Amino acid sequence: MTTAARDTEVGPLLRRWRERRRISQLELALRADSSARHISFIETGRSRPSEEMVLRLAEHLDVPVRERNALLVVAGYAPRYRETPLEDPSMDALREGMERLLQGYDPFPALVVDGTYTVVAANRGSSLLLAGVAGHLLAPPLNAMRITLHPEGLAPRILNLPEWRADLLAQMERQIALARSPRLRALYEEVAAYPPPERAAGGPRPGERGMGGPGGRPAQDGPAPFALTLRIAHEGRVLSFVASITTFNTPMDVTVAELAIETFLPADRETGEYLRSLSL
Secondary structure (H helix, E strand, O other), X not given: OOHHHHHOOHHHHHHHHHHHOOOOHHHHHHHOOOOHHHXXXXXXXXXXXXXXXXXXXXXXXXXXXXXXXXXXXXOOOOOOOEOOOOOOHHHHHHHHHHHXXXXXXXXXXXXXXXXXXXXXXXXXXXXXXXXXXXXXXXXXXXXXXXXXXOOOOOHHHEOOHHHHHHHHHHHHHHHHHHOOOHHHHHHHHHHHOOOOOOOOOOOOOOOOOOOOOHHHOOOOOOOOOOOOOEEEEEOOEEEEEEEEEEOOOOOOEHHHHOOEEEEEEEOOHHHHHHHHHHOO
């Protein structure tokens, strides 16, 4: 069977998802209330799965919503999940809820990105990180990965760029493995090819303190003990953040499934105090 044929048949596609999840046919059968023999017949094309079975297997294999639609189409069924533009009136409540969440997180940075890291919403705290970013990177649509890793973006100010860059690229690689997205792969190839900046700019000079809080204590130089820290130079200070990503539970729309809320929690007391002082 050729690769092109495998890509247009639901059985091999389901097998690929099962192998990616490292689940045996028997384990999948038990989860989906089926039999290993039936799973085998579906994967080899000897049995055509019902629409319900395709959705059941996709659910237990944790297949992304967009890819569930693709499986249904390949199996000969209509897509089940809509892809509603975020500007659609039916999304009013969602947009308002995200805006309230972002505003409530001020003065700490928070933003919402879609499946290709296009920024769809951001709070005022995020603008702090954009100081000094080249204008062409801030022209709509903004892309969070491009802004972060571009040599004219945040990259020259990220003091632990090698670690942060490696973590972001690994994150993108995991997403590419789950979703057949040419746009995401193209973005990955673009940002992975950016030349590293010669040095971090705008931070404390050798011999100077980092962000001095009460008592002049310097900011933490190493990673926070509980997570990788983003350390970014800002006006002679070093701001330290720990990032978190929140997604929607059990999404029924492709657009919603691919939204992620990214928040940046101060990793030390000095960073938190400085950001709060700016909002007074």
